[in-house]
Amino acid sequence: MAYPSNGPGEDSRPPASLETRIVHAAAGAGARLPAETVGPAIQKASTVLLPNTAALFDSSRPTYGRQGLASQMALAGALCELENARFCQLYGSGLAAITGALMSVLKSGDTILVTDGVYQPVRRFCDGLLRRFGVRTLYYPADAAPEAIIALAPDETRLILIESPASLTFEMTDTPTLARLARTRGILTLMDNTWAAGFAFRPLDHGVDLSVQALTKYVCGHSDVFLGSVCVKDPALEHLLKQTMIDAGFAVSGEDAYQGLRGLRTLPTRFDRHGASALEVARWFQQQPETARVLYPALPEDAGHALWRRDYDRACGLFGVELRPMAEADVARFLDGLRLFGLGFSWGGFESLATLSRPTRTARPWTGGPLVRFSIGLESPGDLIADLDQALTQIRS
Ligand SMILES: Cc1ncc(COP(=O)(O)O)c(C=O)c1O
Structure with a gap:
């Protein structure tokens, strides 16, 4: 395969010392965008080179x-x-x-x-x-x-x-x-x-x-x-x-x-999968005796469902579960018993996460039961439900 030679070429070699030549060689115009790619170039630059003095003060183009x-x-x-x-x-x-x-x-x-x-x-x-x-x-x-x-x-x-x-x-x-x-x-x-x-x-x-x-x-x-x-x-x-x-x-x-x-x-594809799996897991939670309420606007039983149905055309994979009154130690045992869910504060990633929620509310304090949050990832929802089931079973005994 004949790639263009990447040496400077006899004619373009500047009449300068080695230090100067290696400093300027990497900044050659040909090195900047050698080929067209599907994604944009990742340009690593503090300095932006401008074509002339007038362009230094042209605010319609990136200058830094x-x-x-x-x-x-x-x-x-x-x-x-x-x-x-x-x-x-x-x-x-x-x-x-x-x-x-x-x-x-x-x-x-x-x-x-x-x-x-x-x-x-x-x-x-x-x-x-x-x-x-x-x-x-x-x-x-x-x-x-x-x-x-x-x-x-x-x-x-x-x-x-x-x-x-x-x-x-x-x-x-x-x-x-x-x-x-x-x-x-x-x-x-x-x-x-x-x-x-x-x-x-x-x-x-x-x-x-x-x-x-x-x-x-x-x-x-x-x-x-x-x-x-x-x-x-x-x-x-x-x-x-x-x-x-x-x-x-x-x-x-x-x-x-x-x-x-x-x-x-890939947002649309992932988002819909997160949402479909979350709905399945949320419905499963609704049937568990430990659940007081599932907080997920996509569920018809949720207080915000009518607004969600009017304005939204899909739901993501994040929802809360209010548990019936139980000791926080039991909630912790349930969360610690999960094998497929990571424990962590973020959400929206490909992997499922769970966390204990402690909402700060000053206009109207939270008076409900213990609250947990789940971010449903891209794993099989059946596997996630089986994992939740075994962790809940542990705290029942
Ligand atoms: C609703 C919401 N907004 C904003 C943020 C902040 O995002 P970041 O972690 O990128 O600062 C978070 C992070 O958890 C969030 O849950």
């Missing part, structure tokens, strides 16, 4: 690697397709996407309304850093009606943060109605839509201003990458997100963006 290059741009573009967005800003984690979006639109003196069912580290950010910078956070019950939420909003309210279904307790919010009511008051809405992965529900099509996901979960899908995204339709929000990213100096690695793109391509 921190802004993201080929793979970051490819992932952001693909996420715009997924979310029907005009612009997608990537972040180094899902939490960074939420905090980055908040920092982009808030200022001292603002109030924000946040669901009581928010992912706990977001609460920590609101009650700590945002408070220190003069932003007040009020929490609304995770299952509150849109009218009741809007009624809580003082004049200086700038944003309502929605997470539906809620973290750990899975209450659904009537997001389209809340987004519409917020808009009439000039209040922005931001939704953490990680559960639906931008696939089962597209917030921007339902009037939400900022659609956020922890790509770490279903989009990346393999429990080995941190990434987050914020998608918007409004050019003014696009400007604020970009500017804050530049001002704060956040960056996303090209390798991670490449992995995100790789995961995104």
Whole structure:
């Protein structure tokens, strides 16, 4: 096979010393993109070479690697397709996407309304850093009606943060109605839509201003990458997100963006399999005497099912189980007895995980029984049920 010679060639050899030649050799134009590939190039670069002096100050093109290059741009573009967005800003984690979006639109003196069912580290950010910078956070019950939420909003309210279904307790919010009511008051809405992965529900099509996901979960899908995204339709929000990213100096690695793109391509196939298996396991849990309630909006018995059926066309593999009152030691024995489930806090990966949930709730404290959460992976659901069955049998004896 005749690959082109990769030596410098007699004629192109610069009249310079060896040190100079080896420094400049690897940066040769031919070494940059030797062939077309299915995926984008992973460009590892802080420095971006510009063709002339005028281009140094051309803000319409990347001038520094921190802004993201080929793979970051490819992932952001693909996420715009997924979310029907005009612009997608990537972040180094899902939490960074939420905090980055908040920092982009808030200022001292603002109030924000946040669901009581928010992912706990977001609460920590609101009650700590945002408070220190003069932003007040009020929490609304995770299952509150849109009218009741809007009624809580003082004049200086700038944003309502929605997470539906809620973290750990899975209450659904009537997001389209809340987004519409917020808009009439000039209040922005931001939704953490990680559960639906931008696939089962597209917030921007339902009037939400900022659609956020922890790509770490279903989009990346393999429990080995941190990434987050914020998608918007409004050019003014696009400007604020970009500017804050530049001002704060956040960056996303090209390798991670490449992995995100790789995961995104199989998201629909994986997501539906996660959802179908989770439904099977959730139904099995409903029949166990230890179960008080399964918290999964895809189940007709779930309190949020009507909203889910109206707005969503599928469900992911994450649900909760409220157990009948029992000692936490027995819950721990059940979880420790599982062989196919890992114990861990994340979700959305190919492998099944379980965790004990301790929801922080300040608007309305959690008064239910012990709570466990399952992320159903891509294993056979029959095997997972057999494993859950043997672990439950152990605590019955
Ligand atoms: C609902 C939700 N949003 C955001 C995040 C944060 O994502 P990351 O771990 O990528 O920061 C998580 C993480 O568990 C989550 O569960």
